[in-house]
């Protein structure tokens with residue numbers, strides 16, 4: 156028995172996607188990682204999955220793209236499961252920065268020199284250093300296996316071209332990592348930690364994968380389709396709170412007002428979001444607004460939230 160909302164989505168979602176697609180022209184595909192510049196500028200797609208596993212897709216939901224910063228939510232979860240809360244928050248803070256995702260500004264300003272939160276680049280690089288595993292390959296493999304489990308997709312892989320491109324153009328991330336090493340925050344070999352980070356940012360997904368991963372968060376760590384618990388509830392609570400306060404970079408405040416759903420974006424144009432207890436949602440739209448979020452994707456989520464009353468607030 157489909158709900159009223161579900162029936163409305165089936166009927167109207169394709170139209171809403173086309174309305175938001177008009178925004179693409181105002182946006183820019185990320186090019187600081189050269190390989191990302193190849194993404195289709197006018198693409199916009201969405202997949203919404205409910206707790207029974209039924210889903211509705213519209214637009215270009217099937218195009219593959221790399222997770223980029225969306226992966227940071229899940230490496231945080233794995234690091235929490237590996238180390239516990241105290242050890243993680245010894246090395247990374249809980250506050251939004253108000254700065255760009257790749258800013259180094261506050262690493263020096265505020266003592267003891269730990270990154271403000273785990274969803275900015277500096278914080279996520281520290282999180283990569285906390286993933287358990289004897290060597291870099293083992294850490295990267297554990298991340299990939301964890302993502303595969305959450306997405307219920309054994310075929311998730313690192314996009315080698317994007318990985319190479321990112322590793323070859325990461326001077327800013329490298330300087331941050333060395334800075335953190337000098338601060339005594341980052342343990343281990345800088346190159347290896349960065350490699351774990353570049354690889355998890357470069358994992359290829361579709362909107363369906365994001366929707367399924369988001370569904371696990373929407374159901375507090377349990378995959379509602381299989382009934383399997385993947386993540387302790389407390390850690391999901393932490394991750395979703397970071398998504399609200401920091402998930403859309405320094406546009407998180409505006410997004411909370413206009414959309415009001417926990418979300419995480421990436422520079423490849425993906426957005427992972429959810430309606431608690433109901434839906435997991437994956438969006439892709441590679442053309443970005445000036446703050447680095449999918450311009451048409453944000454517009455589409457504003458439409459959904461406003462028309463379906465999905466704001467948490």
Ligand code: GLN
Nearest residue numbers: 223224256276356421422
């Ligand atoms: N891999 C990207 C970077 O480190 C992730 C950034 C993002 O998606 N905002 O720059």
